[in-house]
Amino acid sequence: FQPKTLLGQHVLVSAGPTFEAIDPVRGITNKSSGKMGFAIARAAREAGAEVTLVAGPVTLPTPRGVRRVDVASAQDMLLAVEAAVPQATVFVATAAVADWRPANAATQKIKKDGSGQVPALAFEENPDILARVAASERARSGALFCVGFAAESHDLAHHAKVKRERKGVPLLVGNIGPATFGQDENALLLVDAEGTRELPQAGKLALARQLVSEIAQRLPR
Numbered sequence: 001f002q003p004k005t006l007l008g009q010h011v012l013v014s015a016g017p018t019f020e021a022i023d024p025v026r027g028i029t030n031k032s033s034g035k036m037g038f039a040i041a042r043a044a045r046e047a048g049a050e051v052t053l054v055a056g057p058v059t060l061p062t063p064r065g066v067r068r069v070d071v072a073s074a075q076d077m078l079l080a081v082e083a084a085v086p087q088a089t090v091f092v093a094t095a096a097v098a099d100w101r102p103a104n105a106a107t108q109k110i111k112k113d114g115s116g117q118v119p120a121l122a123f124e125e126n127p128d129i130l131a132r133v134a135a136s137e138r139a140r141s142g143a144l145f146c147v148g149f150a151a152e153s154h155d156l157a158h159h160a161k162v163k164r165e166r167k168g169v170p171l172l173v174g175n176i177g178p179a180t181f182g183q184d185e186n187a188l189l190l191v192d193a194e195g196t197r198e199l200p201q202a203g204k205l206a207l208a209r210q211l212v213s214e215i216a217q218r219l220p221r
């Protein structure tokens with residue numbers, strides 16, 4: 001049983017990797033499984049919220065009662081997130097958004113021409129979805145509470161604090177442990193203006209439920 005701590009709230013979650021096309025049959029992605037974001041969407045729904053889950057390419061079932069929007073690229077994810085922001089009261093950004101996308105993706109499959117020449121990939125920067133949403137009027141006015149995630153290989157507490165300020169979010173959640181991608185368990189470090197708090201290692205759904213209650217406590221009432 002989950003207490004309905006998010007009744008009346010609309011939680012928007014971004015989850016999974018993004019897929020950045022090189023040509024119609026190739027692209028660049030990363031190893032995010034989407035499990036943490038899907039667990040948060042489920043926990044938020046259980047807590048009584050309306051939930052919109054914007055998901056990159058993952059192979060996970062949609063949590064019951066959750067509205068899911070599937071996207072591929074970071075630019076598509078930004079559009080889907082921005083479309084949901086006006087209704088949302090909480091945004092939890094768990095997606096592992098690609099930092100760069102191939103510049104000028106080819107509209108036709110790039111062919112091997114037999115000469116041994118390899119294609120040169122050039123990149124351009126993707127939008128920072130969380131930073132943009134956190135800078136929006138809705139977030140700045142307090143109508144939308146933004147939560148960011150950080151996966152760092154070392155010095156998590158320091159990087160998480162710096163990232164919280166750089167992204168302009170009230171709550172930043174660090175993944176403790178080097179390889180949480182694809183794992184069923186995790187441990188989290190919560191960083192807010194008051195300080196830090198650790199949620200010790202547990203299954204991702206258990207952690208998601210704890211995180212949801214931490215978020216609920218921080219919402220304006």
Ligand code: C5P
Nearest residue numbers: 093094095097127128129130148149150
């Ligand atoms: O800067 P970094 O990628 O480490 O920030 C991680 C946080 O920012 C996560 O919450 C992630 O979902 C979000 N993010 C985003 N758009 C990006 C990059 C990161 O929303 N382009």
